[in-house]
Amino acid sequence: MSLSKYDRPKTVSKASKNPKDKRVRAKLKRLDDSYKNAVKEAQNTEILLQESAGLMETETEMEKTFKVTQKDIKDSVDESMNRKAIDLKLTEYGPYVFDYSRNGRSLLLGGRKGHVASMDWQYGKLHCELHLNETVNAVKHLHNDQFFAVAQKKYTFIYDKLGTELHRLKQHIEVKHLEFLPYHYLLATAGNTGFLKYQDVSTGVLISELRTKMGPTISMKQNPWNAVVHLGHSNGQVSLWSPTMSKPLVKILNSRGSVKSIAIDRTGNYMACTSTDRTLKVWDIRMFKELNYRSLPTPGLSCDISDTNLLSVSFGPHINIYKDIFTNDHKDVKLYMHHLNAGSKVEMNKFIPFEDILSFGHENGVKNIIVPGSGEANFDSLEINPFESAKQRQESEVRTLVNKLKPDMITLDPNVIGTIDKRANTTRLTAKDLAELTNKQREVGANDVKMDILPKVKGKNSSLRRHLRKKSKNVIDERKMRVESNLKREKELRAKIHAKKNGTFKDEENDLLNPALSRFG
């Protein structure tokens, strides 16, 4: 059977597919058939899709797609598309960071020097404009365009669409990066403090504070497939976090320099990282294997992966867009497009959802460039609808709130829920087996207790040692002798434990004099 994109990963093992019981077998077969049917019917709905994706193809050998300039593209696409390629010149408060709402309709700008603006960028309608007189580090839309969060100099604030300050999140201090997990309604923040904090924006509860212990967080991105947050650190590591675990789920050593930016594709299969050691690395985050590697002329400041798996990376005033980079064949990587934003360093770049446009913020504003074939052409209006009415927005808000996922459902495999925990041997063993097993364990445990040597082994600065240190060396009194003998005993015991760990422990012939008598020996 060919694997289509509608196929789900199998959760049933082969062995359990052919159970002995006739009824169970029939039921499983029925389930399997209905699943196959569903996949087939989902495939058949493809002919109903309205829109076709964009593309840019060469017609002769000599033509190269990366030589095509924005002017060429603008000449060959229609007027409505040209209008979307906006160029906002904002010279005073840059450099700019920005964020698009989930449906790509609302643009939120944040100038480093305190300029925040929210607008419908397609109609050029400004919702609000704020001058905060304070550094703005990051901006983020929440679940829709009605609310947004701004990471300012010290605190993080939440504003509504009209710019009214709603909340000051005083627990989120010196935040540099914001992420919003839409299905869990969690706002994740990270920054100079080295803490990763999750705040539930529907209830206002701080879900968890995780200490990364890796210094200031340099970069941050959520995996849209499983809501795991990836943090990039100055030691070149990328750590993966879930709010219920105090330690990272995974740590990846990405590069020698600090990880400047992270991008993850929508199916959660691939991750791209840029680093100060001028590398661009592509990872398969199912296997945690490096797939591909590019070195850039200068360190890449930001990168993003589009819905159609184009990878954009910005370094200095340049933006490179790669196609087919998610393979482990280095020759296969094609530079798809290149753009030079002359005279102004690119701060961040991002593909606009459901559009063939890459947006980037630079020192003097925000600019859109057309990248044919970068957007998902067919949206699902029941999921994210770029054309939603106010009514639809309200309804979907209620629906998503009702079906809000719990923070402890964030795992590396998002489909783990509802499956059998194969580690739980109690589900597989019969009562008899279980009793046997526990008995055995009890026996082993009892032996362990007998074998365990538990000396009061103290560290380097134990009180005994301190006493010895402080005492003048040449005076021998009763206390000093006692301390020395105790220390000696501890040392022996420690050696014994060490030997046991190494497996070189030999049970010496028992001392005939037991400890009570040994002092006379």
Next chain:
Amino acid sequence: MKIKTISRSSDTYIAERNTDESRISRNLNPALHPFERAREYQKALTATKMERMFAQPFVGQLGDGHRDAIYSIARNFDSLNKVASGSGDGVIKYWNLKSRKELVTFKAHYGRVSGLIVTPNGRLLSCGHDKTIKMWSVNDEDFKQQAKKLKQYDDNEDEESDFDDDESSDEEEEAGNELENGFMNENEINSSNGLIKTYLGEHSFESIDHHFNKDLFVTGGAQIELWDSNRSKPISNLTWGADNITTVRFNNVETSILASAGSDNTVILYDIRTNSPTQKIVNTLRTNAICFNPMSAYNFVCASEDSNVYGYDMRNMKRSTNVYKDHISAVLDVDFAPTGKELVTGSYDKTIRIFNVNEGHSREVYHTKRMQQVYCTKYSLDSKFIYSGSDDCNIRIWRAVAWERTNVKSTRERNKLEYDAKLKEKFKFMPEIRRISRHRHVPIGIKKDSEKRQIQTQSIKRRENNERLHSKKGSKPFKSEREKHIVANTYK
């Protein structure tokens, strides 16, 4: 160079007018729908919670009518909204369930009405401990006219009765008068006016049931007798064994089969084609009620005094097909849903339980503060409601599925309910969902008792097991729960 970009026209997606539906476009690509399983689980959880929130099983009661415990409820197979009820003081009533009003009331018997049935031609047959069986007309059209006449011509009451009440005796008239004076108001119709026939028996009757389509009925008492409704004497006597018969029940599919339960702990099957009993089982305790599965003719269930309900296949009665446990006191009545998939039981422990035919424990328990011992339970003919008659003189109407509503639903609502049902089915084994969907509040007495029972059964099981382990191999064979209660099985 070929260059093309996505070009969506907003006109296709945005409704022109406020009243228009805006276009819904779907893309089933899983990449666009992250957290598929987790969201489904969450939806299933929400649906389960909603289910419990909407669970309001009690619909209404027919409270003002009877003055004594209700011992029998009979359905009219031709009409969805009419039931008859008989109570301990000998009164039978015929109800319109839509208006929850009684249509007719008869003072039928001295002592309790032990059996009541609606015949296929829409009449009532009642039997009692006063050794009589009575047939009543319940055609309410007739009665309305009669009511008017009664009011107008109070003097010549005898003339307007156009039923042939040939057997009407002085006693009945007396009873009627008593009823009239006692608790009938003007609008209600009384007593002996609906009486068509009286059959006089030789012993008091315990139970009655009518043949599905022929003019035959069967009565149980000291004897089990088959009657033709056009004759005044029983046409045959099917008695096998000596003791009293407490329950008789016709099979409505294989219509010539009938079953009876007696106070000698027997369940006997009869065939009226050969005019004889066919087989008998003896149980450890008495059977209170029998009901045949309306969809599969050979299956039937017996409500037992030992608080269990036993399912049988009449082709092999050496063991029961299923044991329905959960009641903590004698089960007094059992009835199959017309779909044959569920059964409802009423018990002496003051609860009603609904069982899935294939499962051993109840999926639902109904109780109220005021409901006393439940003597009879019946499914409505659309299997959406349950009627129960109890010791507190009340007939109660319950939903068969506590959270379901019978109103007309829009397509969207229906789709949502179907989708939720599927999700609940898919995730029903998840611990949280299972806990919520199974949780029922029950009175403290029942909770304590069932816990105690569980401990008792476990200890018995343990003891038996220990005995088996420490006695000679094979001397104490294991006996399954399904055959434990069967003492003997004989054929005739």
